Amino acid sequence: MDRMIYTALTSMNAAMDRQRAVANNLANASTPGFRQELFAVTPATLKDGSIEARAMARGLVRGADLTTARVIPTGRPLDIAVQGNALIALQGPAGEVYSRRGDLSVAASGVLENGDGLPVLGEGGGPISVPAGFSIAVAGDGTILANDPAAPREPAQVLDRIKLVSPEGSQIAKGVDSFLKVPNGGVLPPDPTARVTPGSLEQSNVETAETLVQMIDAQRAFEQRAKIIRTANDLDEASSRLMGLR
Structure with missing residues (x-):
């Protein structure tokens, strides 16, 4: 009985x-x-010698779906959609x-940030800073171009290039903060061939209808495990009554 309850509890x-996660x-x-x-x-079994003591279920987020999502034009100069599988490097609280x-x-500090409020890193590994009052644009290779309003006839200045990295062949994990990172503090190699589409944004790759079905399925799984525990309790009480008849 103990094994049944323990298995159902870990499954819950x-x-x-x-x-x-859903x-x-x-x-x-x-x-x-x-x-x-x-x-x-994944199932996990605790063994003591040759005897299986208990079986339990272990659930965890094993990664992220890197499938490319739909790209829509926005017309906003600072919106970019990364092409291919490349990723934008950002400065997180505990590393890249x-x-x-x-x-x-x-930002008000002059640092280029993404929608999550994290500084965008340049090729040198530091945050990209924009001079006060300058207007900027992003080229197709990720280069940040700045124009001084006080000198409109002057050519645009190159501030830096967004650090675009390749995840190919590297192990990456998704943290509880929803950002991708290399385990144990590693970093991904820059991808000099990576390109972006200015004036566009890539959408989320979450399929709403499919995700709702997953939510319902997870709720039903929880209820089924709860029913197993109630059944185990009923069987335990029935066994006690039988023992009391002796």
């Missing part, structure tokens, strides 16, 4: 974790460049992180 925990995907269905989380449940979110803007 896995179902709850799956619901959290809910996060659904909440970001309209977030530009969002990559939906992939959840997996990556995203496909390309709704860029200049």
